[in-house]
Amino acid sequence: MTIKAVVFDFGGVLVDWSPEYVYRELIPDEAERRWFLTHVCAMEWVVQQDGGQTIEEGTAELIAKFPDHEPLIRAFYERWHEMLGGLLEGGVETFEKLEAAGVPLFGLTNWSAETFPYAWENFPILRRCRDIVVSGRVKLVKPDPAIFAEMVRRIDAHLPGVQPGELVFIDDNLKNAQAATALGWHGVHHTSNAETDAKLRALGLPI
Template sequence: MTQPTSTDTRLSTGLDARLGTGVDAVIFDFGNVVVQWSMRALFSEFFHTDAAVDEFLSTVLTPAENLRCDLGTPLADVVGELVDQHPHHKEPLFAWRDRWIETIPAMIDGTEALIDDLLATGHRVLGLSNFSTETFALTLERYPVFHKFDDYVLSGAVGMAKPDPRIYELLLERHELEAHRCVFLDDSLANVGAATALGIRSHHFTTAATARRWLIDDIGVVGLGGLGGLGGLGGAA
C-alpha cells in the first residue's frame, strides 16, 4: 500500500473548503504575479532616456523575439541573430544573454503569503507561464517559492504560449480539472480573457492584496483572511 504524500494529505484535509467554494485549483502566472519582471531593470544602464529604452524594445528586442525564447529557442541563438542584425546594440543584447536574471529583480509583495495560505487551506496551487525553461532554471535557483507549487506548465517546455487556449487545456487535462472549478491570476488582460473564454474564473492581477480580496469576496475562498498576508488587504501590495 502506498503511503499518502504530504500533498495527498493536504488536499484531503482541504476537501471541505474546496467543495464549499467549488475551487479545485488556483492557477498563477509567474512574471509580475509571483516575481517582478522588467526589462528596464537591466537595460536602463545602456540608454540615456526611457524613450531610448522603449525604442530598443520596440525595434530590436521586440516582444516577438522574447516570445521565441518563451517558446523554446535558446537565448544565445536569439541574441546571436539580433547582434548580426543590430551590431550597434551588441552590448545590451549580450547583457540580456549573460545577465538575464537581472530582469527578475524581486518578488511581488504578498504573493508568496497568498500561496502559503492557499496551500494551508488545502487548495492545489498550479502555475501557467510564458517562460523559457532555460531562464526559468535561473529563476528557480534564486526564488525557491516556485518549489511550493504542486505543478506548473511552462511555454518553453510545451511549445505553445498564452493566450493560446491549448496551453490552458493542457494544464487542465494533465490534472483532470474542470475549467469552472479553477481560478486563474494573470497580469495580462489577453491571457485573462483567454482563460475566461474557456470557463476558468479569472482575475486581472495588479497586486496580491486585490487578488486575495477577489478570492475571498468574489470566489468565496475561506481561510485567507485570518492567515498570513492579512495586512495586505488594506493597502498597496
C-alpha cells in the first residue's frame, strides 16, 4: 500500500524540549533534580495539562501535594518557554525532504493548549503542516486510540478515503509509535535521524 501522508510528533522529533534547561539552574544537584522531575513535576503530571487540564489547575493540585516545593513547581510553566532549545536540525531535514517531494505532512502532538501558541509563533515550520492535532485542544493524549482516530479524520478532509495503512507516524516515544502500529499505521520510533530516514525509505518514501 502506497504511503499517502506522514504525521510528525513535535517534541523530540522537530522541536528540542527539555525541563532540564530550566531545572539544571534551579536544582544544581543532579540527584535532587532527578528526584524532583521524577516524583514532583513528573511527565505524568505534564500529560494532564497536555490532555486539557488548565495550567492553573494543574499547578494548584501539585502544590497541594508538595507545598514545600511551591516555587519550583510554579517555575515549570512560568519558565516553560525556556525549556525549548530550538528546532532539531535532523528532524527538520527529514521534514523538508518529504515536503520537497510533495508528501502531505501533518502533526500530532501532546502539548498543552495554553503553551502551544508560543511554539506556533516561534517555530514557523509547524505552520507548514496541512493540519495539526494538539492534544490539549481535543482533550485527548497519545497513545489513546481516539486521538489517532481524530488525526485520521483530519487527514481524510485533505485526502478523502485515506486508510491507516497509508499513513506513517514518527514519534520519539516508543509507546506512541507502537500505538500507531497497533491501529494499522506505520509507526516509526524515532531514535536517530539516520534510522528514521532509513525506515521511511523502506516504506517507499522519496527521502
